[in-house]
């Protein structure tokens with residue numbers, strides 16, 4: 001999204017449309033009895049005022065959004081009259097709301113992304129030691145179930161307290 005203000009300052013903001021909360025349980029006639037993403041916050045025009053479901057959607061897509069932001073920022077840095085890049089946002093289809101982080105949260109997300117990219121680069125060069133991995137807590141084992149380090153009979157990593165290495169009976173270590 002390209003924006004400008006009354007002082008002719010110009011901005012760019014990555015916006016991603018997400019359809020979570022728009023299918024099962026969606027109530028087109030009565031949003032208060034629809035999905036949690038349909039429940040409005042008090043200040044509906046404020047994209048930084050979020051309910052817990054909106055926070056969750058942003059969190060679930062935080063790396064994707066941070067990557068968009070990073071790419072936009074890199075392009076604008078190489079442009080003579082580059083625009084300021086605003087924190088990325090999600091357009092929540094279920095409510096029609098734009099939701100976003102503030103600048104300080106964005107800095108943290110960008111830092112997380114940089115750490116992840118460095119980690120991926122080191123990992124692809126086989127420079128990662130297993131004890132360098134901050135393992136997910138058991139309640140976040142769903143994340144590990146999609147991770148290549150946790151696939152196949154030989155688990156290179158997994159949630160904290162789960163067994164890693166050769167798993168004789170994967171059902172005993174299901175996550």
Ligand code: SF4
Nearest residue numbers: 135136144147157158
């Ligand atoms: S298995 Fe889980 S803890 Fe290990 S690297 Fe993958 S996501 Fe992180």
